[in-house]
Amino acid sequence: MNDSSIALYLHIPFCKQKCAYCDFTSYAGREADIARYCDALVCEIAAANRWHGCTVHSVFFGGGTPTLLAGEQITMLLDGLRKAFTFVPDVEITMEGNPGTLTRQNAALYRDAGVNRFSLGAQAKQPRLLEGLGRIHQWRDVEQSVDILREAGFCNINLDLMFGLPGQDTSDWGDTLQGALVLGPEHLSCYALQVEEGTPLAARCEALPDEDEERAMYALARSVLSGAGYAQYELSNFAKPGRECRQNLTYWTRGDYLGFGCAAHSLVGDQRWSNTPSLPDYLALESPMIEKTRLDAAEARFEALMLGLRLTEGVSAMEFAGRYGCDIQELWGERLVSLCENGLVEWAGERLRLTERGMDLQNAVLVALMD
Numbered sequence: 001m002n003d004s005s006i007a008l009y010l011h012i013p014f015c016k017q018k019c020a021y022c023d024f025t026s027y028a029g030r031e032a033d034i035a036r037y038c039d040a041l042v043c044e045i046a047a048a049n050r051w052h053g054c055t056v057h058s059v060f061f062g063g064g065t066p067t068l069l070a071g072e073q074i075t076m077l078l079d080g081l082r083k084a085f086t087f088v089p090d091v092e093i094t095m096e097g098n099p100g101t102l103t104r105q106n107a108a109l110y111r112d113a114g115v116n117r118f119s120l121g122a123q124a125k126q127p128r129l130l131e132g133l134g135r136i137h138q139w140r141d142v143e144q145s146v147d148i149l150r151e152a153g154f155c156n157i158n159l160d161l162m163f164g165l166p167g168q169d170t171s172d173w174g175d176t177l178q179g180a181l182v183l184g185p186e187h188l189s190c191y192a193l194q195v196e197e198g199t200p201l202a203a204r205c206e207a208l209p210d211e212d213e214e215r216a217m218y219a220l221a222r223s224v225l226s227g228a229g230y231a232q233y234e235l236s237n238f239a240k241p242g243r244e245c246r247q248n249l250t251y252w253t254r255g256d257y258l259g260f261g262c263a264a265h266s267l268v269g270d271q272r273w274s275n276t277p278s279l280p281d282y283l284a285l286e287s288p289m290i291e292k293t294r295l296d297a298a299e300a301r302f303e304a305l306m307l308g309l310r311l312t313e314g315v316s317a318m319e320f321a322g323r324y325g326c327d328i329q330e331l332w333g334e335r336l337v338s339l340c341e342n343g344l345v346e347w348a349g350e351r352l353r354l355t356e357r358g359m360d361l362q363n364a365v366l367v368a369l370m371d
Contacts, residue, residue, distance in 0.1 A: 005055040005088060006268075007250040008081060010041060011261035012066040013279060016101065020134035020204075023196040025263035025277045026064040033279065037262075038073045040283055042080040044260050047287075049084075051258060051268075056085045058092040058246040061115075067097035071109020078113050092117055092246045094158075099141035107152040117245075118149050119158040119189075125176040129165050134200065139179060146183045156243060158187035163217040165193050166206035173217045177224050186243040190221045191236050215360050235310050235359055252307045254300075262288070270295045300324065301331065306366055309345075314353025328352060335368050344368075 014034055015026045027033075059081065061074070069077075078093070094117040095110060102120075110118075122142045124130055130138065142159070149157055159180050163173050180188060192214060195202050209217070222232060230238035234252060237245065250257055259266045263277040273292040275282065282288050295303070301324050308315035317328050329336060336352070339345045344358035344365050358365050 005057040006051075007058045007060070007247050007255065007257040008056055008085070009060050009062060009247070009257060009259040009264055010077060011259065011264045012061055012063040012069060013037075013262045014068045015063065015065040016068070016098070017134060017136050018200075020132065020201040021193060021195065021199055022134075023199055024064070027279050030279065031068060033283065034069060034073070036283055037279075038069070038076060041077055041261055044288065045077075045080045045084050048258065048260075052084045054085055056081070056087050056091060058250065059087075059094070060247040061095045063096050065098045065101055066095050067101040067106065071106045071113065074110055074115065075113040078115075094119055094245070094247060096121065097145070098135075098137060099145040100137035102145045102148055104148050104151065107148045107154075111152045111154060116154070117156040117158070118154050119160060119187075120145055120149075122159040122180065123162045124165065124168070124172070125179040126168075126172050129168055129172065132166055132206075133162070143183065146185070156187070157183075157185045158189060158245070159183070159185045160189045160191065161221075162191050162193050163221070164209050164214040166201075166204075166208055168209060168217075170213065170216050170220060174220060174224070177221060181224075181228050187237070187239045187245060188225060188230060189237050190218075190225075192218065218360065232312050234312065235362065249311075252310050254304045254307055270300055297324070301326070302370070305332075305369065309352070309354055309362070309365065312353065314348065314351040317350045317352060332369055339365060339368055 011025070013026045014030055014037075015028050018026060018028045059078070061077075066074075074095070081087075091114075093115045095115050096119045098121050120142060121135075122139075123133060123135060125139045127138060146157060161176055161180060193208070195208070208214075221238075225238045226232065230240060232238050233244050234248065237248065239245070249255075254267075256268045257266060258268070259275065261275065262279050262282040263275060265274045266272065271292065271294055273289055275288040276285065276290045301320075304320065304324065305315055305328070308320075315328065320328050336345065339358075340347070343355055344361060345352060346355050354362060354365065
């Protein structure tokens with residue numbers, strides 16, 4: 001990945017049905033707005049002329065449910081990006097999608113347009129757990145979607161899985177992991193459920209697995225996936241060799257990225273900005289940006305450390321010093337010593353990284369490092 005290149009993110013805020021746990025900006029039942037939205041995206045991309053000509057190493061269509069867009073619409077959006085930016089020859093182009101919304105015709109068109117990586121929101125194998133999450137699919141739809149993608153020529157597929165769900169036990173989680181492995185994805189993302197305020201799931205106040213059981217599920221994922229040939233390169237992400245997600249590595253190494261669309265965020269250097277989360281406003285406004293901030297040096301340094309510690313390889317002290325002009329040990333000296341003594345972080349050569357215990361207690365590590 002070229003350090004001077006950037007990543008692009010396009011937010012597709014449409015979905016068939018809002019999931020019970022979702023607090024992302026997405027709109028159910030608004031498919032009639034998709035065509036106008038795609039036109040607005042192309043206009044926003046064309047108007048970002050300050051960045052035109054930048055070299056792009058990865059593109060990510062997130063949502064919402066990008067697979068609600070027709071193949072022709074994805075083609076139009078990628079054509080707009082190619083007119084404005086220079087893609088590296090092996091650019092990674094990812095689409096998120098929900099099982100049950102993917103068709104053979106669209107999958108072939110997505111692939112022809114240049115999409116070469118797919119991320120399916122599989123979540124769980126058990127029907128009762130999927131129903132509790134408000135998902136519209138069953139596991140057979142996951143299997144069928146993987147078959148469709150393979151037929152279309154996709155050789156880089158990720159499955160998103162969730163643990164720590166209401167009513168889920170370690171046996172359920174093990175069955176989900178095994179079901180995913182049977183499908184042979186190149187990448188697996190295993191996320192612990194976060195119950196966000198204002199979501200239907202939070203309103204239901206259902207009992208969740210306790211901390212010990214959630215940690216057991218996480219440990220099971222690490223053990224099972226390691227045994228199946230997947231290397232853990234980030235707290236929640238596991239990949240076959242060479243299949244790590246470039247887009248997410250950009251975020252975790254605090255690289256530059258531009259976001260387009262409703263609620264999209266951007267970060268270039270010390271500048272961060274975001275677009276309106278309102279779909280009607282996005283469609284109506286000539287400039288959708290609503291907030292722009294400049295990070296100070298201390299914020300940028302802490303953010304780099306916080307994000308970098310998510311990676312299993314940790315943070316390079318030499319690269320940190322070269323980028324921010326200061327030493328990690330000087331900035332967080334006594335706190336790092338304490339965290340090392342408590343077995344939460346360790347030095348591997350010149351890299352600072354979380355221990356296995358630190359991965360379980362990452363939030364405690366970050367709180368200890370905060371000013």
